[in-house]
Amino acid sequence: MPKTVTSHTLQIVTFSTTLPFAEVTSRLDKQIGKGAALMLPGFSGGATSKEELKTNVDSKVGPSGFLYFNEFNHGAWLQLFASSPRVVVYVLGNPLVAQTMLQYDLRGAYNIPPRLLVLEKADGTGTEVIYHLPSSVIALSDNEKLRVAAQALDSKLEALVESITAV
Secondary structure (H helix, E strand, O other): OOOOOOOOOOOEEEEEEOOOHHHHHHHHHHHOOOOOOOOOOOOOOOOOOHHHHHHHHHHHOOOOOOEEEEEEEHHHHHOOOOOOOOEEEEEEEOHHHHHHHHOOOHHHHHHOOOEEEEEEOOOOOOEEEEEEOHHHHHOOOOOHHHHHHHHHHHHHHHHHHHHHHOO
8 A cells, every 4th residue: 555644834823821721711612602502413513405504503603703513621631640730622613614625625624623722821820722723734735725715714713812812
């Protein structure tokens, strides 16, 4: 079987704030409509048409334009080994935004939906929100339309993180 390994530059974005972890996660939960039902399975909510998918998404999307899909609370199990700051990975996205990129290159699906790492600073002075810059992991080809769509997601994600970390 042939194997291909391709090098690609990943960009990691970190926002740091003096806000406590609980405040940042509370703001994030509101911005991504965490209280709404999950879009699963397959992020389609069972929709069988584009119109139905749009209706499902529009009914659950948070003020940020993103939906809550899942979260991984690593801090909960890390506490079993040693004292650990709180750390949660949020999975969020929007299928209507995702299709603007995946129509050009399905390899981008590997990094869709995006994830945010919300990390309590070890010294207790605030919180960091860390993510992979979407365009650096989704726009894997020289397709200009894909690059533009991925950069639009960059801007949308940055606006969300700025809003939840603003003091």
